[in-house]
Amino acid sequence: MPRIAEVRAPAEPSSPEQRARHLRILRAAARMGAEKGLERVQMHEVAKEAGVAIATLYRYFPSKTHLFTAVMAEQVDRFEESLPQPKPGTAPEDAVADVLVLASRQLLSRPALAIAMLQSANSANAAAVAGTGRIDRTFRQIVLRTLGIREPTVMDVTLIRLLMQCWHGVLQSSLNGLSSVPDTESDIRIACRLLLAPRSNAARRSDA
């Protein structure tokens, strides 16, 4: 059985004031995570920095895992909103690689925050932490849109899931000092070409 990280269901913001407070918390957590890393971030300091009561912070985010999974979900959402159009003439799998290289550069520019988000999202249990599913869904939308697939097959969804898992691993290696930036980017490009090869809108081979 997977472990259950937390028993209590976190609150969701509903009014505009609540949403603004929620976003202030996420921004404060991102700043402090980038500066200090997951272990040294204190919940009471995040509350202070965001100008909210500690009880408010815990109502939305019962743990640092919840908090930094939500920070990641919010950053993935913002990334999706600012997504550039693929350059004309780029093969779809190379366009996906361009997007992932861009996202990787943004993530690796704040390594302590990247580690905090990836560790939290990795250890978050799907049932207990809301952001987990949202990150995966937004990632899938980004890849499908870049590939130009409107009606994904089951195989498309599987390939994109594998690509996300592989990408997380590549980022983790880079963050751990196991691979250089050029190697990281080259690994991402190879993973996109290989894992997206059987996608539903791939050009058919003449011998198929």
Place this chain on the structure above:
Amino acid sequence: MPRIAEVRAPAEPSSPEQRARHLRILRAAARMGAEKGLERVQMHEVAKEAGVAIATLYRYFPSKTHLFTAVMAEQVDRFEESLPQPKPGTAPEDAVADVLVLASRQLLSRPALAIAMLQSANSANAAAVAGTGRIDRTFRQIVLRTLGIREPTVMDVTLIRLLMQCWHGVLQSSLNGLSSVPDTESDIRIACRLLLAPRSNAARRSDA
């Protein structure tokens, strides 16, 4: 810059007595990790269970990250020693998938320990934690031997690294309750076929 987990260099066992004590520590940590999970394992309890002084434990393993990365390295070594021969007539990439499915079943049978090992290995910095590089090297040997490749190209090494990263991600999803056991195994098989397709000893396509 990647973070440096620990400054102090851990000791390495050299005499037979030291190696026996080292192994006793790893076995005790594995038992306790399987039972309690990473967060609830206490270093002093591991020392007690292994029958060593707490100072001895810390000399070999300055942190739980070092300890559970070493537990993983030891388990990967034992897995390599017991590696079955591929069934005759199995395609090389399917033989690798069989090996990874077997390893996954063993890992997923003790989920709390699997989470402890993967989290530790993921957060271990290559420069500071010795087990990290060893896990990767042994994994590479296992895959190369199963593929029947004696002289790997740079591309072979890259493909195997991507496969390991992808496999870790698939395991993590399974451990987080994001994918079922049949989905996990099917994902592993697809990843092996796609990521190992351009390996150096792959059958050449007639149209290539």
